[in-house]
Amino acid sequence: MIKLFxxxxxxxxxxxxxxxxxxxxxNLESNSLVLQQAKELYEELRCLxxxxxxxxxxxAPLALDLKELIKEKLKEGKTKKEVKDFLVERYGExxxxxxxxxxxxxxxxxxPFIFLFIGIIFAYKFYTNFNRSSNKTKTLNPAEKKNVQKxxxxxxx
Amino acid sequence: xKKYYYYIPLITFILLILFFSRQLFLNxxxxxxxxxxxxxxxxxxxxxxxxxxxxxxxxxIFSYDKPSLVNVWASWCVPCKIEHANLxxxxxxxxxxxxxxxxxxxxxxxxxxxxxxxxxxYSIGVDSSGRIAINLGVYGVPExxxxxxxxxxxxxxxxxxxxxxxxxxxxxxLTKLEQDD
Numbered sequence: 001m002i003k004l005f006x007x008x009x010x011x012x013x014x015x016x017x018x019x020x021x022x023x024x025x026x027n028l029e030s031n032s033l034v035l036q037q038a039k040e041l042y043e044e045l046r047c048l049x050x051x052x053x054x055x056x057x058x059x060a061p062l063a064l065d066l067k068e069l070i071k072e073k074l075k076e077g078k079t080k081k082e083v084k085d086f087l088v089e090r091y092g093e094x095x096x097x098x099x100x101x102x103x104x105x106x107x108x109x110x111x112p113f114i115f116l117f118i119g120i121i122f123a124y125k126f127y128t129n130f131n132r133s134s135n136k137t138k139t140l141n142p143a144e145k146k147n148v149q150k151x152x153x154x155x156x157x
Numbered sequence: 158x159k160k161y162y163y164y165i166p167l168i169t170f171i172l173l174i175l176f177f178s179r180q181l182f183l184n185x186x187x188x189x190x191x192x193x194x195x196x197x198x199x200x201x202x203x204x205x206x207x208x209x210x211x212x213x214x215x216x217x218i219f220s221y222d223k224p225s226l227v228n229v230w231a232s233w234c235v236p237c238k239i240e241h242a243n244l245x246x247x248x249x250x251x252x253x254x255x256x257x258x259x260x261x262x263x264x265x266x267x268x269x270x271x272x273x274x275x276x277x278x279y280s281i282g283v284d285s286s287g288r289i290a291i292n293l294g295v296y297g298v299p300e301x302x303x304x305x306x307x308x309x310x311x312x313x314x315x316x317x318x319x320x321x322x323x324x325x326x327x328x329x330x331l332t333k334l335e336q337d338d
Contacts, residue, residue: 048296048297049296049297061261061287062287062291062296062297065286065287065288065291066291069288069291088193089193090193090194090291090292090293090294091193091294091296092193092294115169118165118169119166122165122166126163
């Protein structure tokens with residue numbers, strides 16, 4: 001009887017931590033999702049004190065406050081977009097490291113392609129012209145041929 | 158004849174330079190962000206009290222019938238010390254109402270400074286966590302907002318208010334707001 005009781009105690013002790021662990025685990029999982037989302041947001045947001053750093057890279061007091069705030073908002077169940085909108089409302093689009101695609105930012109987005117297009121056209125024109133003119137010089141007209149022949153003859157003499 | 162092609166890169170380059178230099182010279186300091194809160198009503202925030210000083214309330218701001226200033230400051234902030242005398246000047250000489258927001262500060266030291274150098278503020282609200290400042294879009298101290306008589310934010314000044322700023326921006330804006338409607 002005592003033996004059985006001992007086994008029961010041992011069994012209980014073995015099972016207790018695992019049940020505790022599993023409870024912790026679900027907590028950890030939801031926590032790590034928040035942390036994952038928070039980290040993604042940190043990378044997309046600008047630290048306003050050291051302006052070319054993201055929040056993730058920055059240790060400025062304001063950046064730390066903002067990070068804390070972002071984590072809290074995510075824990076409250078806010079989506080990433082809602083948190084972003086909240087910050088943009090207060091600090092402007094400047095806080096986004098990746099500018100949004102809007103009419104105001106259109107040139108920023110399509111500008112490089114326009115320049116690339118101009119470049120391609122220029123390169124095309126330049127090289128086709130270059131080839132044409134180099135082809136032209138290869139064929140001499142009869143007068144030139146005569147002239148060259150004359151010079152060569154002179155040299156040989 | 159087709160030589161003008163050769164000038165396209167040069168012309169593009171010059172246009173780019175002009176475009177960039179416009180940003181460089183017109184926007185004097187890129188670290189001064191324009192406020193998104195402009196023309197918005199001052200947000201309905203709640204503050205804690207600092208020592209014996211009047212507590213800043215939203216009712217204060219909206220019941221006042223003249224333009225006013227909201228100054229975010231802290232005792233640890235050196236530019237705030239530079240600005241302090243000018244805030245006193247605005248209060249005493251130009252009789253402008255200034256609300257103070259005490260940002261992430263040691264309250265004892267904040268009290269000491271006001272005892273020592275004088276209190277330019279009509280009322281003060283404490284923001285010990287920095288959350289209120291984030292709600293206002295503040296990203297450094299000192300920052301000052303000019304409110305019109307309806308409690309709308311009309312101007313944001315980043316950095317200390319110098320004599321030059323009082324003369325060139327703060328007072329002209331205040332008189333203009335006073336003349337409006």
